Amino acid sequence: MLIGILLCGHTTGAALERLGEYDAAFRDLLGGPGREFRTWSVVDMEFPEGPREADAWVVTGSKHGAYEDLPFIPRLEDFIRAVHEANVPTVGICFGHQIVAQALGGRVEKFPEGWAVGRTEYEIEGLGRLHLNAWHQDQVTVIPPGARVVGQSGHCATAALSYGPHLWTIQPHPEFTNERIALMVPERKGTLDYEDDRMDAALEGTSLPTDGDRIAEKLLEVLESVREVQDA
Numbered sequence: 001m002l003i004g005i006l007l008c009g010h011t012t013g014a015a016l017e018r019l020g021e022y023d024a025a026f027r028d029l030l031g032g033p034g035r036e037f038r039t040w041s042v043v044d045m046e047f048p049e050g051p052r053e054a055d056a057w058v059v060t061g062s063k064h065g066a067y068e069d070l071p072f073i074p075r076l077e078d079f080i081r082a083v084h085e086a087n088v089p090t091v092g093i094c095f096g097h098q099i100v101a102q103a104l105g106g107r108v109e110k111f112p113e114g115w116a117v118g119r120t121e122y123e124i125e126g127l128g129r130l131h132l133n134a135w136h137q138d139q140v141t142v143i144p145p146g147a148r149v150v151g152q153s154g155h156c157a158t159a160a161l162s163y164g165p166h167l168w169t170i171q172p173h174p175e176f177t178n179e180r181i182a183l184m185v186p187e188r189k190g191t192l193d194y195e196d197d198r199m200d201a202a203l204e205g206t207s208l209p210t211d212g213d214r215i216a217e218k219l220l221e222v223l224e225s226v227r228e229v230q231d232a
Helices: 013-019 022-030 072-085 095-103 178-188 196-205 212-223 226-231
Strands: 002-006 036-040 056-059 090-093 107-110 116-124 128-136 138-142 148-153 160-162 167-170
Touching: 002 022, 013 178, 022 036, 022 212, 056 072, 056 095, 056 212, 072 090, 072 095, 090 095, 090 212, 095 107, 095 138, 095 160, 095 167, 116 178, 116 196, 128 178, 128 212, 167 212, 178 196
Parallel strands: 002 036, 002 056, 056 090, 090 167
Antiparallel strands: 107 138, 116 128, 116 148, 148 160, 160 167
16 A cells, blocks of 8 residues: 655754654654555645556645645645545555645634643544643634544644544644654744743643554555455
């Protein structure tokens, strides 16, 4: 199975030097026998020719907002709609969660209560209470037609959305290891509007385990539904 990674943003700083680009994190999270990966850097306007150029798709995170006036965003929305119409299995993470919702008729906005950073508790349908690393301020504030909320946290009421068996998205970053968070926090603390106490708590949280592997199982369940789609 070929999993296409739609890279919507770039890693920087120590995380890039030590851990590689964001797509490397997804290869680590989702890799296994019978799975191959190819990356399209859509943030740099590198797009697949069509929705069936891969067997399944991952839409990654990004520093950008889904509502920003950037050249890649409308083209990515068009591609997401084409993938959805073709029933090609797709998962979206963080910005990917948001841009899928926006492309399909939802709305994304900045959350007035600020950032979620680091280890955060979520309730995910079918999986129960999990701890996952987050890094976002934007949230889906209007649910698209046909979507269903299947995950939430105290900070985010729309933390996971299901659009059926072939499309599932989540706000936190199951691909973000504690090592990645520990590299990112010191570089970003004191910049933008990050609150010091939240950044300090995120760094402290890197000593505790997260449940990214359990979300990986859910993501693979969706991505591997390609076989069911092809057989239908």
